[in-house]
Amino acid sequence: MLAMVGDRIVNVAISTKLPPKKLNHNPMQHSALKILVVEDNDALREVMLAFLQQQGHYVRGVPMAEDIDDVTGGFIPDVYVIDLNLPDEDGLSLTLRLRAAQPNVGIVITTARAQIGDKVLGYESGADLYLTKPVDSRELMAGVSALGKRLRTLGQNHLALLLDLDRMQLSGPDGKVELTASDVLVLSAFVRAPGKKLERWQMAEILGGNEAAPTQASTMEMRITRLRKKLAAVGAPSPNIKSLHKVGYALCVPVVMQ
Secondary structure (H helix, E strand, O other): EEEEEEEEEOOOOOOOOOOOOOOOOOOOOOOOOEEEEEOOOOOHHHHHHHHHHHHHEEEEEEOOHHHHHHHHOOOOOOEEEOOOOOOOOOOHHHHHHHHHHHHEEEEEEOOOOOOOHHHHHHHOOOOEEEEEEEOOOOHHHHHHHHHHHHHHHHHHHHHOOOEEEOOOOOEEOOOEEEOHHHHHHHHHHHOOOHHEEEEEEHHHEEEEOOOOOOOHHHHHHHHHHHHHHHHOOOOOOOOOHHHHHEOOEEOOEEEEEE
């Protein structure tokens, strides 16, 4: 049978009974994922499920591709872990189908096929990760964690406002607004800045002024006020830009540039 020994899943004599499905909260885990393991080797599947569950994820496992549709209870996977040598359908074909149906889902292939040509086919079929067996548990954990971060970013971006740099437009749930050149400079600087924060001297440089000039503070506040109104017009909640006392300003809403 198979079990975790050190950092690898290897052949040893153990019981393969899966522990009760109780979520173990891992302090390093930002957010639990729903992971479906498609693996026809019963012992390996159970060990992988137990390991992923210990990392704080919700898990299910099936031995064949056709069993995926039988997974019930509102369990919609965030990530699939797929063996290539399934008894009913090749894992590459399954990967292609899943990627077409769920473009943003995470897909991890686990297989003994280690040739570079096989790996290329795996990635071309839509896999995010291609792990060769025996799978190192650290690599599996790191890969799943990276996919989780990507999925969270996608979820945040879905709610984000869109800054079109070429058209100089800002769009959101309530429509679009036209931006001036200075609007684009300031808003794109906010998006790129650490913590989405700009100090007054940075704002002055962006706007081509002198922070110490008497009129600079009022000009800066006027531009920020105008930008706040445009953000609000496309559906950004308030406050969308917050004043940082004697420091500068912070953008408080997600904006994605294209």
